[in-house]
Amino acid sequence: MSLITDDPDRAPRDCTAARRHHSGRRRRRLLIATASAVALLLALAIMLWLTLRPSSPRFRLLTATTTTNATGGMGTVLLDASLVVHNPNAHALALYDGLRARASYTGLQLATAAPIPPFQQAQGDVVLSAALSSSSSAAEETTAGGRSPALLTLRLEGRLRWKVAVWVSGSRILAAECVAAAVSPSQLRAVVVQDCQCATTIE
Incomplete structure (x- = not known):
């Protein structure tokens, strides 16, 4: 049973406006909560990226020794090299x-080595060894340019990925170039190099 009265203060209230007001407040709260969550996730992602962003590895040519296996001529050039690889990242595995080492002299490829087996590196240093050998024809070509000194370089090429926790990055091309020495062809038979920093590029 309804009670109808002419008194406006005692008449039934219109709830439509109240419901609209309540719905608007709920949407605003939901929007604020969503924006806050997105901002928090974005800030967390930026902090993780700044903290875990991997720095490039550094290479150093520890030693490089060249010899020949023939007398009375250039013969085949043998190059034994040791390199130190440094990973500066505490939270990322390299x-x-x-990886393959190549040696060149006066722009000519002088020697190559067998590929180095894949490996992973935590923070710190790893020593790599490479035994390179040239063909006789490649060695003989180095003498054709005369007796002026030229650069003997060692280059390490391969692919690099990063692993942070369970995330693994895509593969990138890695190259480290080490200028071993400036020598003349006559000195190429017996070059000993120690502790040479290498230029590293990642693409």
Whole structure:
């Protein structure tokens, strides 16, 4: 049973406006909560990126020794090299694949080495060894340019990935170039190099 009265203070209230007001407040709260969550996730992602962003590995040519296996001529050039790889990242593993060392003299490829097996590196240093050998024809070509000194360089090429927790990055091309020495062809038979910093590029 309804009680109808002419008194406006005692008449039934219109709830439509109240519901609209309550719905608007709820949407605003939901929008503020969503914006806050997105801002928090974005700030967390930026902090993680700044903290865990991997720095490039550094290479150093520890030693390089060249010899020949023939007398009375250039013969085949043998180059034994040791390199130190430094990973400066405390939270990222460096994953190396397809690393191969090459040596060149006066722009000519002088020697190559077998690929280094894939390996992963935590923070710190790893020593790599490479035994390179040239063909007789390649060695003989180095004498054709005369007796002026030229650069003997060692280059390490391969692919690099980063692993942070369970996340693994895409593969990137890695190259480290080490200028071993400036020598003349006559000195190429017996070059000993120690502690040379290498230029590293990642693409």
